[in-house]
Amino acid sequence: MKRLSAFNVVSLTLGFAFLYIPMLILVIYSFNESRLVTVWAGFSTKWYGELFRNEAMIDAAWVTLQVAFFSSTIATVLGTMAAYVLVRQGRFMGRTLFSGMIYAPLVMPEVITGLSLLLLFIAIGLDRGIVTIVLAHTTFAMCYVSVVVSSRLVSFDQSLEEAALDLGATPFEAFRLVTLPIIAPAVISGWLLAFTLSLDDLVIASFTAGPSATTLPIKIFSSVRLGVSPEINALSTIIIGIVTVGVISASLISKRAITKRIREEQAAV
C-alpha cells in the first residue's frame, strides 16, 4: 500500500511534461504551413513532401540504415561471443585487458573514439566510406551488446549447459541448442540497442565518414546548425513515430509473453 502524495503527483506530471512537451511541439509544428517553425499558419503536410523529394536526405537515410544493419548484426555476433567468453570461459591470458576493452568504450567520450578510429583508418590507408563507419559502429556497439548479453548469461543456470553436455552434445551444440535459445531475448535487445545507437550516432560517424558516404545524423546536424527547419521537424516526427510504435509493440509483446507464461504456470499447478 503506497501513498502517492500530492507532491508525488505534481512531480510526476511536471516531469513527464518536461520529457514529452518538446517532442510534442516538434511533431505539431511539422504539420505547419509556414516555414517559420515557431508561428502556426495552418495545417499542411507539405514538408513531408519536400522531405521525400530531398534526394540527399533520402540517400543519407539509406546509408544510415545500411550502416546500422550491418554494424548491429556484426556487433551482436561479436558482442555475444565476448559476453560468453567473459562469463563462461574462466581465466585466460589477458582476460583483464579484454574486460577492460569491453567496458572502456562505454565511458569513452565519443569525440575520442571517433578521433582515434579516424587516425587508425588514415594510418592503415583505408578509404573512408560506409565500411569505415560500419567498423567504427561495430566496435562500440559490440561492447553494449556484450554488457546486455552477459547480464542475462550471469543469471542463467549453468547446469543447463552441463546437462546438455552430459547428454552427449558437443560444446557448440550445447550453445546452439540450449544457451542461445535461452539468451535469445537478450541477444535481440542487444541487436536493437546496437541498431539504435548506430542510427543515432553523429560524432563517431562524422569522424569516420568520408565524402562518399553521409549519414542521416550528419545531414541533420549540418542543416540544424543553420537553424530550425520544418523539414527536419517532419523527419523527426517520422522517427519519433517509428520509435514509439516499435517500443510500445515490443513492450506489449513481452508483456503478453509474460502473462501467457504466468497463466501456463498457474494452469500447470
Added chain:
Amino acid sequence: MAERPSPNQTVFAPWTDPDAVPLIRIEGVTKRFGDFTAIDNIDLNIYRREFFALLGPSGCGKTTLMRMLAGFETPTEGRISIDEQDMAGVAPNRRAVNMMFQSYALFPHLSVWENIAFGLRRDGADKDKIAARVEEMLKLVQLERFARRKPHQISGGQRQRVALARSLAKAPKLLLLDEPLGALDKKLRQDTQFELMDIQEKTGTTFVIVTHDQEEAMTVASRVAVMDNGRIMQVATPAEIYEQPNSVYVADFIGDVNLIEGRVSSIDEGRATLDWAEGQHPITGQASGSLSKGGRATFAVRPEKLYISREEPTERTNRVWGKILDIGYLGNLSTYHVETTGGQVIKCEMINVSRIDRRDYTWDDEVWLSWSDTAGLVLPE
C-alpha cells in the same frame, strides 16, 4: 532462577478485577478495505503489564488490528483509546507505542547503536542521556559487543534483538510485536520466547504480540485472543483456551483434538451426552454453550486425555472400540490412530514411560479407547 511466588502473592489477572482500568480499550472497531472487512466489530480490553497475544491464521485480521494500535491504519468504525486517550487522528510518531516489525525493518545504513538511538534522537534528548539509554538497551539484549556493526554484519537472532532493543528504547507504554520470532529457526525461537518473557517482566512494558504459531502464543502470553475472519473467537488465558475452548474453531486451532459429531441425547448438571454412531456407547462430556436436546453437537477431546487398552474398561462410560490404523513414535510419546466401526479415526497419545521393546500394541490390533466424563467438551455446532 526466579523466586518461587509466596503463597499469599496474588495472581496477575487484572481482567478478573472489575475495577481495573485497561490500558487499551478497543470498542466496536471495524476496518474495511473496499469491500473486504478485515476487522469486524471487535471489543477488547488489554491491561497494563499484560503479555497479550493475537493468534490466528494469516488473513484473520490480527496484523490489521495491531497496525491500528500503532496508527498505521485508522478504524472505519469504532474507537481505540490508549491510557484513556482517544487515538483517533493521532499519527504513529505521536503515539507512546512502538512496534517491532516482522521484517525487523532495521535501517541498513545505520549501525546497531544508531538504530537503537534513532527514536531517542527524534525526541531531542541530550547526547549523554541517549548514550546511556542505548548502552542500557544493548546490555538488556546482550549485544554490547556488536554496537558498531551494521545490520547485515550480524546474525538473524542478533537482528531480532536489535529490533527489540530499538522498539523498547523509548520506553513505550505499549510494545507491539509483529511475528517477532517468525524468521528464526525452531531452537532459537524457543530460547528467544523465554528471553522475551524475561525482558517483558524486567521492563514492565505491556506487550501485544501477533502470531500464527499457537505454541508461541501459549508459551509467552498471559492472555490469548484467537481470531478468525476479522472476529475474536475467544479471549482467555492459555490454559482456558486449551482446556475450555468455547467453539469447535478454537478447539481445532489450538493443539491436537479429536472432533466427533453427534446428536445430544441428554443434558444434565453441566454434562451432556452424545449419540454418535450405531453400535457404539454414547459419550459424555462437559456441556459448553447453548446446547439443545436432540440438536447436533461436536464432542471435542484431546488425544492425551484418552487411554488405550485391550480389555473393555467397563468401569468407564466413555469407551470406544476400534482397530489400530497407524502408530507414530515420537520418542517421548506414541500416537495411535484408531479407526472405529463407523469409519471415524480417533487419535490417542500415550507417554512412553518404558522403553520401546515393551511396546504393547501393533497395527490392526483391536483396542478400546476410554476417557473420563470430565475429559471432553460438548460444543454446539
Added chain:
Amino acid sequence: MMRRLLIAVPYGWLLLLFLVPFLIVLKISLSDIALSIPPYTPTLDLSEGWAGIRDFFSALDFENFTFLTTDDLYWKAYLSSLQIALISTLLTLLVGFPIAYGMARAPVEWRPALMMLVILPFWTSFLIRVYAWIGILSNEGFLNQFLMWIGLVDEPLTILNTNIAVYVGIVYTYLPFMILPVYATLEKMDESLLEAAEDLGCTRNQAFWFVTVPLSRPGVIAGCFLVFIPALGEFVIPSLLGGSQTLMIGKVLWEEFFSNRDWPVASAVAIILLLILIVPIVLFQRNQQKQAEANS
C-alpha cells in the same frame, strides 16, 4: 580450438579497433604538426631499421602538452567543461529525483508504463531531442512566447546560445540515466523501514530525510556519474544550444581537428580529457561494486 577461436575473434577486433587506435592517438599527441599528409611528424619508417626506430622515438616529446598549459583556451575549456558537467549533473538530480521518487511510490500496476515513458525518449534520436529545444529556447521560441503571453517578461529573454541552454539540453537528454538508477534503489526499499521511522517518532518529512534519502545514495551516486561522465565530453549539445562563449572540451577538440587540422594538439587534448575522466570512472566502478556486494 573452438575456445581459442571464440576468444581470439572479439579480442582481436577490440585490439585492432580500440587499443591500437588509442595508442596511435597517444603517439600523435607526442608528435609535431607538419604540412604533409598525414599532417604530423615523425612517421615510423621501418625500412631504415633500428636507426629509423631510434629517430622516431627521439622525435617524440611533450611539446603539445606544454602548449596546452600555455594557451589559456585549453585549461579554461577543461575547467568550464567540468563546471558545466557538474552544474548540469546537480540540476539533473534535482529534476530526476522527484520523478524517480514519484514512480517508486506509484501503484505497482502503473510502474511498467511509467518506466516505458522514461525509456522511450532514450530510443528516439539524441540529435532530435536536442534540436527540439532550439525552437523552444530561441528569441522567438515557444518559451519566450509563453512568458510574454502571461506577462512575466516584456521582451524576449536570450536563452539559446548561452550556458543555460546547455544545462537545459543536458538535463533533458540525460534525465533517464538519472531516473533509472535512483528509481531502482527507491523501488526496492522496504516500506516497513518508513513505518519503523514513523513509529520511532519521525514525521513523514523526517522519515524521508533520515531514511529514504540516505538509502537512495547508491542510486543517486550511480545516476550522477552516468550523467557527469558523458556530459564532460559532450559535443552535440554545446555546439547546437551553446553560444560562442560556451567552452566545452569536446567542442574544442572537434574544432582543433576539423578546423585547425592540428592533429597532434587534438590528440593531446583527448589524452588529457581521458586522464580527467579516469577519476570519476574509477569512483563510479567502486560504487557499482559496492552496490553489487551489498545486494549479494
